Amino acid sequence: MSRLIARAPAEGLTPLDADGTTLIELPMEPITAISPFAGQEKAVNAALKPLGLRFPKPGQSLARGKARILWTGQDQAFLIGVAPPEIPGAALADQSDGWARLRLTGALAEAALARLVPLDLRTGAFPLDATARSLLNHMPLSVTRTGTDSFDLMVFRSMATTAVHELDVAMRSVAARQDGG
Template structure:
């Protein structure tokens, strides 16, 4: 039997008004959970292998096509690269690549769109570039990062990708309609 990878859903990008929703292929996704007392060792190993240190709670760091974001208590998500050698000696690593769908919501009204779906204030003044949040959107658990002034990256469970995309697109339509 041959297994073939398929995208989480089709039909994207979607555009409404000045907003675009698109599916992103971030490369490998790996959660990193440092063993007790190993946070500093994990950070040093990541810096040596990828040029990134563990970001503070609620933040994101990037280097070229690699990003590292806070993903919950004592957990970070490494995107775009397979973890470097030696990291598994200091942390539990779990490949999450097939478990998540990653969307970019681009345009000036991203916060207004997401205000219809999540209780978090995503305006640029409250959510500057480099912010990483875990919350819910339309009753689905998501991670949201601000990667640019006009871009929100939304990570949701792959099994709910179609529902999440539909909810975001509906909110986009409502914002575009005024």
């Protein structure tokens, strides 16, 4: 039988550092897409209750211990970090291997993302635990604010190398302007 070598999506590409703003790849964890059937939101909330979570509203993410649930689209959320419970009122799909998860942290994080993402990601418009589906340049993106200067980014696994490259260029460009100013 073939011996397969497990590799993280952005293995060997991170960490990156630009003037103290860093990009790291987050460890691979279980990711489950949860899509409630029509009218089943209460049943889904009941099933998520033991985790201390509920189905998030659009633009919302919730974290409890190791588990995080984030809204990822119309009638869809991703449960990250824990194995999913039985949820009779929803369709579940394992997405664990499908996404690259990156964390951008530092004083230049907002400015770097402003070059790539067509959203206002400043704290006033995008506070702690806010999440959004948008674009990272041309790539479909899920972005969540996880700290005052920290964002968790998710792109399709096949686009990990491009995503890291785009972020690297943006981080270095913003850092270079800091130095010049």
